[in-house]
Amino acid sequence: MREKEVVYVVSDSVGETAELMVKAVASQFNGGEVEIEHVSNVEEIKDIEHVIYVSKGTNSIIAYTLVIPALKEYLDKRAEEEGILAIDLMSSLMEAFSQKFNKLPKRQPRLIRKLDANYFRRVEAVEFAVKYDDGQDVRGIERADIVLIGVSRTSKTPLSMYLAHKRFKVANVPLVPEVRPPDELFKVSKNKCVGLVITPDKLNEIRKQRLKNLGLSVAKYADLDRILEELEYAEKIMKRIGCPIINVSDKAVEETADLLLAMLKKRGVGNRE
The missing domain is CATH 3.40.50 (Rossmann fold)
Structure with a gap:
């Protein structure tokens, strides 16, 4: 029996952005038959330890949108230690914004929710x-x-x-x-x-x-x-x-x-x- 394919969507907000990106990618592979598990409103190290625990040893990917540097660095470190594939969905684009437009990101979670409001x-x-x-x-x-x-x-x-x-x-x-x-x-x-x-x-x-x-x-x-x-x-x-x-x-x-x-x-x- 084929092992279940899971993507853990990890976010310091609700996680809609990450979910949409995961679904867009998944749609390119056999109609997007992948299970998405949400780990939202991540604020502490224990939240990251939880997703590391549930994803360890499984056929899964962690896709995350964490803007707080300490949380991002901790997740990267723990994922590498445990051999888990973790993908940062935001950093590359934020770095491009910083370099091209000479601006620094606020590094504050939930800002998009304020814009939506x-x-x-x-x-x-x-x-x-x-x-x-x-x-x-x-x-x-x-x-x-x-x-x-x-x-x-x-x-x-x-x-x-x-x-x-x-x-x-x-x-x-x-x-x-x-x-x-x-x-x-x-x-x-x-x-x-x-x-x-x-x-x-x-x-x-x-x-x-x-x-x-x-x-x-x-x-x-x-x-x-x-x-x-x-x-x-x-x-x-x-x-x-x-x-x-x-x-x-x-x-x-x-x-x-x-x-x-x-x-x-x-x-x-x-x-x-």
Whole structure:
């Protein structure tokens, strides 16, 4: 009977990187029929002694991603003493990075998990911005890190998405004279609410272009008197809330975001960068 082929995946983190590499290699040999045993979150010498013990005298390989030098050196030494094949999956590439880019590795385990956490927070924030865009669900007002308010075409949605990519959960609420603002808007902390305003002429220009893109020529939406009415109403709501106000007339989304975050930082809204 053929002896079982085993690869012990040893890592000072969860070990997904090492497992993926082992599977990629194994797939080149008879469809990847090899057993993978995990030895994760290695932090002490006794953890290494355990994998040496279970792999000794077996038809196995140790594939490891250990970034702490003392643990790596100990595993290399013990594997050589016991005649076990141990493969370091990271050192060659880290040495290449160091030589080519003139940088030193941090040698800290689990850093990739931190990067993954940031990625998933960003995805969550983008999903939040979509769900609570344009006042679709007032529950977003209480759950948001930042609440944007303003009349139509003041960059609320693109600003929400831009901030979401910086891992802020943003809800935005349109202000329309005929529609009573949600009660939640006056209950939420003014420290995380920001009003967006724009000059009447600029808004008139933007709305006319919007109508043109839609194939419409005449609409109250772009009427200057209507715009003045909306802006006056919106500013009354913003003053009632007591939130800071940003004029977005000649600002790019990035510029508005930087200004907004600087203002909110003073009010205690934490930076996600």
